[in-house]
Amino acid sequence: MSIASIAAPHRPPRRPWAWLWLFGASQLLMLALWWRFGWAAGLLAMLVSHGAMFWGTLWPRSRLFGPVLARLPTQARAMWLTIDDGPSDDTPAMLDLLDAYGAKATFFLVAERAAARPQLAREIVRRGHGIGNHSQSHPQAWFWALGPGRMAAEIEQAQAGLRAVTGVTPRWFRAVVGMANPFVSASLKKLALARVAWSARGFDGVRGEPDSVVARIVADFRPGAIVLLHEGAPHGNNVAIVEGVLRAMKDAGYVAVVPE
Structure with missing residues (x-):
């Protein structure tokens, strides 16, 4: 199989x-249960409903608030490499x-960082790789809790900024730390962005031991896997980790494809 684009559902x-x-x-149902069966039943219903909202926000592959792509629909020995947090x-x-390695990837860029290093953002495009929207400023600690106004600004300003810097309009969005609260979907619909999660990761954004990180990712190699990688982490080993993943893919007969 040659390296090429692969069809994938693009679902804003x-x-x-x-x-x-x-x-x-669900809140009306909670009140009805509280009225009919007492506080214990009402409290349980409240915990379940609020728990579902938290799960939908914190679980990266949750579809509670909208579609999310976590795997490419193929049985070929092909995977999608995604690299977050650059340039x-x-x-x-x-x-x-x-x-x-003759591989292609999609770089999910932080727009402020792309504006600070426009030549790198444009070089990614020049070499034939994809560009994804990974927020305007990467508010790592609080992205999951942003209100509708700030959330819209993070996504929509990033879209405009990345288009201005690279000349490319991103089609894919990845939530910061993968956590997307209910207010993400409105901007994704407005901008025709589809959200992407992953199916293989090694926690390379925080862990810097190349051998163990690569081994964890390799354990999740599957046809159609979406591999989560990072760049620029403080531990300084992201390049070595990407090299290890590329070598492992080659040894296992996998190719890198982009659904662009």
Whole structure:
């Protein structure tokens, strides 16, 4: 199989506020149970409904608030490499590695960082890789809890900024730390962005031991896997980790494809 694009469902949210009606209905049900069966039943219903909202926000592959792609629909020995958090000092070396292995990837860029290093963002595009929206400023600690106004600004300003810097309009969005609260979907629908999660990760954003990180990712190699990688982490080993993943893919007969 040659390296090429692969068909994948590009599904922006269709009903970004459906969750609000469902949540409202669940609260009416809670009140009815409280009235009919007492406080214990009502409290249990409240915990279940609020727990579902937290699960939908914190679990990266949750579809509670809208579609999310976690695996490519193929049985071929092909995977999608996705690299978050750039551009960074690691970007040139990663581009050289991808060239050396004849691999393509999608870089989910932080728009503020792309604006600060426009030549790197444009070089990613020039070498034939994809660009994804990974927020305007990467508010790692609080992205999951942003309100509707700030959430819209993070996604929509990033879309405009990345288009201005690279000349490319991103089609894919990845939530910061993978956590997407109910307010994400409205902007995704407006911008025709589809949300992407992953099916293989090694926690390389925080862990810097190349051998153990690569081994964890390799354990999740599957046809159609979406591999989560990072660049620019403080531990300084992201380039070595990407090289290890590329080598393991080659040894296992996998190729890197992008659904662009």
